Amino acid sequence: KTANIGVVGLAVMGSNLARNLASREGNTVAVYNRSHDKTEHLVSTHPEAGFISTSTYEEFAASLSQPRTAIIMVKAGRGTDAVIEELVKVFEPGDIIVDGGNALFTDTIRREKAVRETGINFVGMGVSGGEEGALLGPSIMPGGSDESWVTLGPILKSIAAIAEGEPCVTHIGHDGAGHFVKMVHNGIEYADMQLIAEAYDLIRRGTNKSPAEIADVFAEWNGGELESYLIEITAEVLRQVDADTNKPLVDIILDQAGAKGTGAWTVQTALDLGVPVSGIAEATFARSLSSHAEQRAVSRDLPGPAQALTVDDADSFIEDVRLALFASKIVAYSQGFDEIRAGASAYGWNIDLGAVSKIWRGGCIIRAQFLNRIADAYRDAVELPVLLTAPYFVEALGRAQDAWRRIVSISAAAGLPAPAFSSSLAYYDGLRAERLPAALIQGQRDFFGAHTYKRIDKEGTFHTLWSGDRTEIEAEDTH
Numbered sequence: 344k345t346a347n348i349g350v351v352g353l354a355v356m357g358s359n360l361a362r363n364l365a366s367r368e369g370n371t372v373a374v375y376n377r378s379h380d381k382t383e384h385l386v387s388t389h390p391e392a393g394f395i396s397t398s399t400y401e402e403f404a405a406s407l408s409q410p411r412t413a414i415i416m417v418k419a420g421r422g423t424d425a426v427i428e429e430l431v432k433v434f435e436p437g438d439i440i441v442d443g444g445n446a447l448f449t450d451t452i453r454r455e456k457a458v459r460e461t462g463i464n465f466v467g468m469g470v471s472g473g474e475e476g477a478l479l480g481p482s483i484m485p486g487g488s489d490e491s492w493v494t495l496g497p498i499l500k501s502i503a504a505i506a507e508g509e510p511c512v513t514h515i516g517h518d519g520a521g522h523f524v525k526m527v528h529n530g531i532e533y534a535d536m537q538l539i540a541e542a543y544d545l546i547r548r549g550t551n552k553s554p555a556e557i558a559d560v561f562a563e564w565n566g567g568e569l570e571s572y573l574i575e576i577t578a579e580v581l582r583q584v585d586a587d588t589n590k591p592l593v594d595i596i597l598d599q600a601g602a603k604g605t606g607a608w609t610v611q612t613a614l615d616l617g618v619p620v621s622g623i624a625e626a627t628f629a630r631s632l633s634s635h636a637e638q639r640a641v642s643r644d645l646p647g648p649a650q651a652l653t654v655d656d657a658d659s660f661i662e663d664v665r666l667a668l669f670a671s672k673i674v675a676y677s678q679g680f681d682e683i684r685a686g687a688s689a690y691g692w693n694i695d696l697g698a699v700s701k702i703w704r705g706g707c708i709i710r711a712q713f714l715n716r717i718a719d720a721y722r723d724a725v726e727l728p729v730l731l732t733a734p735y736f737v738e739a740l741g742r743a744q745d746a747w748r749r750i751v752s753i754s755a756a757a758g759l760p761a762p763a764f765s766s767s768l769a770y771y772d773g774l775r776a777e778r779l780p781a782a783l784i785q786g787q788r789d790f791f792g793a794h795t796y797k798r799i800d801k802e803g804t805f806h807t808l809w810s811g812d813r814t815e816i817e818a819e820d821t822h
């Protein structure tokens with residue numbers, strides 16, 4: 344018997360993806376793992392899957408029908424390179440190697456180029472949804488050539504999550520496009536989580552509600568425009584009681600957030616591209632700040648405001664927080680899509696932003712109703728330069744902005760950190776501004792570095808002779 348698809352790397356993600364593939368009509372799945380005991384364990388615990396167990400790369404290749412298609416799900420980085428090196432030896436031109444791990448998109452670009460020289464297709468594929476998604480239906484973001492999409496498309500459509508009848512997979516673009524979009528997905532996820540955390544903190548401190556009561560607030564929000572997986576699981580986490588202490592689990596968990604690095608990649612890449620993803624950056628930095636226990640310990644006695652947060656009307660305060668969360672979330676997504684647009688332009692990918700928002704509606708961590716509105720926005724205006732200027736978002740921001748400003752002011756006055764709320768508002772007001780103090784910065788740059796400036800009233804590039812008689816001269820454009 345031969346397999347039409349293979350999976351290399353049988354830790355939690357690879358095993359679940361292999362089982363998902365095997366459960367679909369018409370698929371036979373070959374499996375391989377560096378440590379063979381994992382392969383044997385998977386095959387013996389899931390006889391229903393009908394896996395073809397292989398113990399060498401040669402055996403793995405021989406068990407696949409042509410064109411051979413293999414999905415790698417190993418530890419991203421050197422592990423991925425090691426597996427590719429082996430597969431290239433046993434595969435032939437026309438075969439397809441898919442990397443479903445969390446690779447940095449520049450690594451994917453490099454690998455695609457190297458593998459392409461052998462005539463083998465290489466596809467970098469973002470997979471979101473954690474272990475449950477891998478098993479039951481993830482959101483899938485494949486890059487790679489059009490040729491490989493012909494073979495891969497139907498297989499991926501059969502295992503992807505379904506949102507409103509549509510599979511959550513689309514061919515994102517060539518080489519690293521899929522991993523780029525997956526990276527930004529994770530960055531948006533960081534922002535979304537931070538915003539929810541800030542909302543929880545404000546409600547907790549402002550109203551003295553218990554975590555279980557706040558869980559009810561989130562559960563209610565989940566019935567409206569904030570409906571999303573992250574809001575839903577927030578309610579579940581807040582409701583959880585620790586078995587040992589009988590206290591809310593959220594009060595027992597150490598308040599130091601971990602990170603596996605994809606948020607940082609999103610921000611680093613945005614800095615390179617010159618895209619202000621301030622919400623994502625603040626969310627990433629907030630995790631860093633939380634984890635610096637020693638710095639927090641020596642800073643505890645820094646002076647703060649005399650007045651703690653006081654709230655007269657809890658219900659209207661909570662509604663303000665909800666609106667601030669919604670407005671900030673719109674900003675975070677708008678910034679994320681801005682980064683995808685800039686990445687597409689810099690790397691020559693033709694990315695359909697509306698299609699991206701649609702494949703995030705199911706399977707992945709940021710799945711939300713709200714993504715339909717983003718799809719609408721790009722359907723109505725494919726070249727939309729700023730997502731939050733689409734009519735639906737303009738209306739929502741108009742409805743939310745007073746509350747948003749109140750929440751940012753109140754949190755600043757009470758000394759409560761709300762970095763994602765406040766930086767999102769600053770970004771929004773920065774975009775709106777008729778004039779920005781960037782004019783002064785240009786003046787300073789010209790003063791100390793003769794960096795020149797442009798004028799509002801005539802064409803050309805100018806420099807003031809700051810250390811001379813301070814007259815203005817026309818200058819070469821040096822930015």
Ligand code: NDP
Binds near residue numbers: 416443472
């Ligand atoms: P891990 O990231 O823990 O990786 C373990 C697997 O990698 C094992 O199968 C291991 O083989 C293999 N491996 C490591 N180094 C090598 C090597 N040099 N040569 C061959 N095989 C190697 O597994 P996960 O299942 O958690 O994740 C797999 C991939 O999916 C990762 O890239 C991860 O970033 C990505 N991902 C994970 C998500 C999650 O929620 N966990 C979500 C989306 C993507 P062995 O058994 O022999 O050690």
